[in-house]
Amino acid sequence: MFRILYLAIFTLLAALILWLHMVPPEISELQTSEEGMIEQLSTISWFAAAGLMAVYVWQSAWRPGMWAVLLLVCCALREMDYHRIFTGQSLLSSRFYFKGQVPWEQRLLGLAIIALLTYAVWCFFRAALPRWWQGLKRKEGPALAVAAVFGLGLLSKGIDRLHGTLSDFGLWHERSLPITFAIVEEVLELGMPLLTLVAILHFWWNSRSSSRAAN
Incomplete structure (x- = not known):
């Protein structure tokens, strides 16, 4: 069942990329904008994954899952x-902290948020990384899905960087190229929460199956 879900996600991503290339550029730009369908689906999917993870943590009492x-x-x-x-600049960007126009109070708050997120990443991965690595070696579905999430993240970030670099150097010769980059980047980013959502559900299912077998 879960193989079908994973396959359905990648099929959906491919279909979205194809559809967004077939429709007029104005529609593609609208759907990949901050207020567009792709971004909205990504946001909803991340919240859904967080909600599902919270329910799993509550039922399993696996405290690191709260991170x-x-x-x-x-x-x-x-x-x-x-x-x-705060300023239209990303808290994750070094320019936010070293640019003179940003008030120091906002910089301190940004640093506090980054520190909290860093601590959350460390706490969660310290608990989850060994289990994930073992699952990856056994080629378990949830572990492979998480690896795919990181892969999609790196790929979409690489496309975004390339997009920005080519734009800075004025290397665009056709309007369709920036649209293509935006389409692929946003659709890949949509795949990340969708895969995460199914991976959590798959892991939960496997955990319950193991518990039943043990009993």
Whole structure:
């Protein structure tokens, strides 16, 4: 069942990329904008993954999972551009802290948020990394899905960097190229929460199956 879900996600992503290339550029730009369908689906999916993880943590009493809930909520807030809430610059950018126009109070708050997120990442991965690595070696679905999430994240970030670099150097010769970059980047980012959501559900299912077998 879960193989079908994973396959359905990648099929959906491919279909979205194809559809957004077939429709007029104005529609593609609208759907991949901050207020567009792709961004909205990504936000909803991240919140859904956080909610599902919270229920799993509550039922299983796996306390490190609460850090995962926090990180998933932060992913959703990032999709809503909350990381640019102060000055329009990302809290994750070094320019936010070294640019003179940003008030020092906002810099301190930004550093506190980064410190909290860093601590959350450390706490969660310290508990989850060994289990994930073992699952990856056994080629278990949830572990492979999480690896795919990181892969999609790196790929989308690479596309975003390339997009920015080419724009800075004025290397665009056709309007369709920036649109293509935006389409692929946003659709790949949508795949991340969708895979995360199914991976959590799959892991939960496997855990319950193991518990039944043990009893």
